[in-house]
Amino acid sequence: xxxxxxxxxxxxxxxxxxxxxxxxxxxxxxxxxxxxxxxxxxxxxxxxxxxxxxxxxxxxxxxxxxxxxxxxxxxxxxxxxxxxxxxxxxxxxxxxxxxxxxxxxxxxxxxxxxxxxxxxxxxxxxxxxxxxxxxxxxxxxxxxxxxxxxxxxxxxxxxxxxxxxxxxxxxxxxxxxxxxxxxxxxxxxxxxxxxxxxxxxxxxxxxxxxxxxxxxxxxxxxxxxxxxxxxxxxxxxxxxxxxxxxxxxxxxxxxxxxxxxxxxxxxxxxxxxxxxxxxxxxxxxxxxxxxxxxxxxxxxxxxxxxxxxxxxxxxxxxxxxxxxxxxxxxxxxxxxxxxxxxxxxxxxxxxxxxxxxxxxxxxxxxxxxxxxxxxxxxxxxxxxxxxxxxxxxxxxxxxxxxxxxxxxxxxxxxxxxxxxxxxxxxxxxxxxxxxxxxxxxxxxxxxxxxxxxxxxxxxxxxxxxxxxxxxxxxxxxxxxxxxxxxxxxxxxxxxxxxxxxxxxxxxxxxxxxxxxxxxxxxxxxxxxxxxxxxxxxxxxxxxxxxxxxxxx
Numbered sequence: 001x002x003x004x005x006x007x008x009x010x011x012x013x014x015x016x017x018x019x020x021x022x023x024x025x026x027x028x029x030x031x032x033x034x035x036x037x038x039x040x041x042x043x044x045x046x047x048x049x050x051x052x053x054x055x056x057x058x059x060x061x062x063x064x065x066x067x068x069x070x071x072x073x074x075x076x077x078x079x080x081x082x083x084x085x086x087x088x089x090x091x092x093x094x095x096x097x098x099x100x101x102x103x104x105x106x107x108x109x110x111x112x113x114x115x116x117x118x119x120x121x122x123x124x125x126x127x128x129x130x131x132x133x134x135x136x137x138x139x140x141x142x143x144x145x146x147x148x149x150x151x152x153x154x155x156x157x158x159x160x161x162x163x164x165x166x167x168x169x170x171x172x173x174x175x176x177x178x179x180x181x182x183x184x185x186x187x188x189x190x191x192x193x194x195x196x197x198x199x200x201x202x203x204x205x206x207x208x209x210x211x212x213x214x215x216x217x218x219x220x221x222x223x224x225x226x227x228x229x230x231x232x233x234x235x236x237x238x239x240x241x242x243x244x245x246x247x248x249x250x251x252x253x254x255x256x257x258x259x260x261x262x263x264x265x266x267x268x269x270x271x272x273x274x275x276x277x278x279x280x281x282x283x284x285x286x287x288x289x290x291x292x293x294x295x296x297x298x299x300x301x302x303x304x305x306x307x308x309x310x311x312x313x314x315x316x317x318x319x320x321x322x323x324x325x326x327x328x329x330x331x332x333x334x335x336x337x338x339x340x341x342x343x344x345x346x347x348x349x350x351x352x353x354x355x356x357x358x359x360x361x362x363x364x365x366x367x368x369x370x371x372x373x374x375x376x377x378x379x380x381x382x383x384x385x386x387x388x389x390x391x392x393x394x395x396x397x398x399x400x401x402x403x404x405x406x407x408x409x410x411x412x413x414x415x416x417x418x419x420x421x422x423x424x425x426x427x428x429x430x431x432x433x434x435x436x437x438x439x440x441x442x443x444x445x446x447x448x449x450x451x452x453x454x455x456x457x458x459x460x461x462x463x464x465x466x467x468x469x470x471x472x473x474x475x476x477x478x479x480x481x482x483x484x485x486x487x488x489x490x491x492x493x494x495x496x497x498x499x500x501x502x503x504x505x506x507x508x509x510x511x512x513x514x515x516x517x518x519x520x521x522x523x524x525x526x527x528x529x530x531x532x533x534x535x536x537x538x539x540x541x542x543x544x545x546x547x548x549x550x551x552x
Contacts, residue, residue, distance in 0.1 A: 008159055010158055074198060074200060089202045104262035106261060112147065115222050118218065119214060120211060248377070
């Protein structure tokens, strides 16, 4: 509720029972040793930043301030500076209008300021929010906004040290149930810098400010909680029943309501007399001019008679002739008055009926608005619960997403490190493979050279072998021819030997053994050889006899 730190606040309710001369608490109250030391150091150094005339007029129009109230700039004047005597001006903070202050001041607002001896500018913006919400809640609960009830649920606070002068209201718990009227927290940043946005507002002459216009301090008696009456207890119970166990969120409550405002100067001009209704007051004010004229007319004969008695009978005939005319005029006026009175009563009855119908319609409308407000509040609570649930789910999803991102990032870093290791390893293997390939290429080149050399050597060797083969073939052919010739000579010799044997050893040689089958032709060299050998064996076996026969 304050722009400063909460530790700098002083709850006046807690120190109101101290002795008046207590130096620790007397600076906060209007009596005691520091009663005359009305000094506001911070406020006296703070200048207004509102300098555009269009801004002031638009500000007043936006918050429904009647045109009879004239805004003007503070210029070098501070918020706590007393306005000029008879100017009808008072300092107003722009953020107070946004928070809940309305002009003309509501009766309870004015009574609250009078009770604490404070000017409107001495209430912080959030204090105006609580006061406006209290008035609206009392209206919904069907009770009058009482100071004793307000003090039961709120404590008045002020600042320590140089920041003194501005006051706040702190919600307090019900004494027995520990329940509060309003829940939720006031925004600490919504009205940041509000102390520099102020101007002065001049009230119309016929409707002066119903509250102090100079800055002051509350008395100890004003801060102490007032006597609790039966009406106070009844109002407290109705308010607690209206808000339930959890209280009403003050920000949501004010966002859907029209802020309380006082009567305009035109409405205040017609005042009710004690014990009379508004209709009776209007009836008296409407009939007074005509009744006055009638009384003046009716008083004329009496005056004429008095003058006639004093002046003698010199004009007696004229006086007597004028009296019937005045009587008839009085009767006519009286008859007209009776007719007007009947018409006025009929109209008043009709107006009263219309007002009663209007009041009933307003009550029904207020009940419907209150019901719809409850429905809307329930819907908003449900929506707030859904929003909170979804927000929790979103936060959980975000946390899970963040965890997944962190995990994936860690895996990505690990994969990148492994990839870098693989790349380094593969690069090293590639270098080794390139070196091995280069060595193999060199080896293949050497092998190719060796192969070429081997091919050349093989070609030379083949040429040599071919020459040697040709030479061998030639030599072999010559040898074959020589062998053939030798063989032929041998065959020829064997044939001659056969013939000789047959001639010499006819009686020894069995011709069956020398048959053609056993002695093949001369062309079959093997068979011929075999036959020759056979013949030679036969000749050796019969040699002695042959010799005997030869030499006999």
